[in-house]
Amino acid sequence: MPSEEELYQEHVLDHYEDPFHRGTLESATHAHEDKNPLCGDVVRIELKLNDEGKIENLYFTGDGCVISQASASMLLEELYGKTVDDLKDFSAADMLTLYGPRLTPNRQKCCLLSWKVLQSAVHSPLAEGGES
Amino acid sequence: MSAAKTVDQSALLPESLRDDFPILSRDILEGHPLVFLDNAASTQRPRQVIDAISNVYEHDYANVHRGIHTLSERSTELYELAREKVRAFVGAKHAREVIFTPGTTASINLVARSWGGANLQPGDEILTTVMEHHSNLVPWQQIAAETGAVLRHVPITEDGRLDMAAFDQLLSERTKLVAVCSISNTLGTINPIDEITSKAHAAGALVLVDAAQSVPHMPVDVLKSDVDFLAFSGHKMLGPSGVGILYGKESLLDAMPPFLGGGSMINEVRLDSFTPAELPAKFEAGTPPIAPAIGMSAAIDYLNHIGLEAIHRHEQVLTQLAYDALSQIEGLRILGPAPKHRAGLVSFAFERIHAHEFAQVLNDQFGVAVRAGHHCTQPLHALLGISASTRASFYFYNQPENVDCLLEGISAVQSMFAPQGRRRRRKHNS
Structure with a gap:
């Protein structure tokens, strides 16, 4: 069982307190939101895709535990400027590795919430808003 | 602060009852005997x-x-x-x-x-x-x-x-x-x-x-x-x-x-x-x-x-103790009524800190088992305007010292997750 020192490593708490791109994206072309029904963690990701499938920009909003919110920040920072294909290649195992501290199965769900949301978001075009 | 010292001992059941429960003497982590405060989900079993x-x-x-x-x-x-x-x-x-x-x-x-x-x-x-x-x-x-x-x-x-x-x-x-x-x-x-x-x-x-x-x-x-x-x-x-x-x-x-x-x-x-x-x-x-x-x-x-009256009385003491101490903590919101209208459990929510953090640190650092989440009452949580809460629920084998462990853990969580002006290492100039 991981101890709390391992679980809440400095870089995790740094992302929690000083997140990458927390907020909304006015020029978003795609967006998706989901929650973890077990605990109520919620994450919404808005992103701008260009014609070549590049993620030009992306932002997240959400509410939940340190792991769910810090992992969203890490994921967005990692995929910023990458392509939809890069995202497709970025597996759940990659997400857990990016996060760092070893997690029990229940807490892995917290960590993977934003990853699942982003995987869906690139296939969820907004009805209006950003140009296509 | 030891809340346990101020308790009316005559309303409490003997601590020796714990000896009937093999699991209560097990260490949950090395050097941390189990403090089981998740009895509303399921209790433990005596040898009998x-x-x-x-x-x-x-x-x-x-x-x-x-x-x-x-x-x-x-x-x-x-x-x-x-x-x-x-x-x-x-x-x-x-x-x-x-x-x-x-x-x-x-x-x-x-x-x-x-x-x-x-x-x-x-x-x-x-x-x-x-x-x-x-x-x-x-x-x-x-x-x-x-x-x-x-x-x-x-x-x-x-x-x-x-x-x-x-x-x-x-x-x-x-x-x-x-x-x-x-x-x-x-x-x-x-x-x-x-x-x-x-x-x-x-x-x-x-x-x-x-x-x-x-x-x-x-x-x-x-x-x-x-x-x-x-x-x-x-x-x-x-x-x-x-x-x-x-x-x-x-x-x-x-x-x-x-x-x-x-x-x-x-x-x-x-x-x-x-x-x-x-x-x-x-x-x-x-x-x-x-x-x-x-x-x-x-x-x-x-x-x-043991007697159900005696069990209820014992739990009332623990509940009053926990309620009074939790009421003193700034930023903590107790869900539900004053002790005289409640049974042996206390759920609470913090403005800043998610219930998961409490459950995790209480477990990993103090060997305290509490419930974190919506406790299968999503509509009630929505009504209260929160997505999750932390719940400590007692049974007759819990003692005032267990409440002290809970309080000690809560205060550790508070300082652990207090804003400290942290900055993440920048990967992008944005």
């Missing part, structure tokens, strides 16, 4: 219950109500003795009014499907409350959708008690059944069941009580409270999981159609028809939870030996 279960498997086990052979007779006798113990424990008139089910959820579903399916008409109303566990909401939603009945919900007051003025307003001749918990598993609120049954009956409605949180913790008397249906679980009262109880008044159970069909619940079967058995077999299709029921019987013996 564990032994009763292994005894039945070692000496007396066979299927019940079937064989002529000795073991079947022995296990049938023990199983029926368990039914009688439950009858006396809740003050029912007849043992045949006690149905063994897999648990509270199954008991409520039995009533919803059997009684609800046979009696609810379009426009009829089922009155439940906003503080119910999902198990006392979803079955009613399902049967309402099937029958055209309408579900109504009694709101709560500002301090988390049932709004009885609203109850009076909502109760009408259209109300066919009131489904209510005796104690909220999230707020801890003790509901006025006697008042509810008397008002509901005056309006011509039946009352089903979800007693999962009260039967293990305080005396229950179905005759005195004039309850029509009572549902509870073995595993929340020192017994095994997999066994629960539905108590129902004989006249009601008699008039209800069988729920599950199969072996045991029949009188005679032909290829295209059957006649149902008498109570209680009518509602016990298939092989019942034999060993769990016998284990539950041993749990009832154990609880009777």
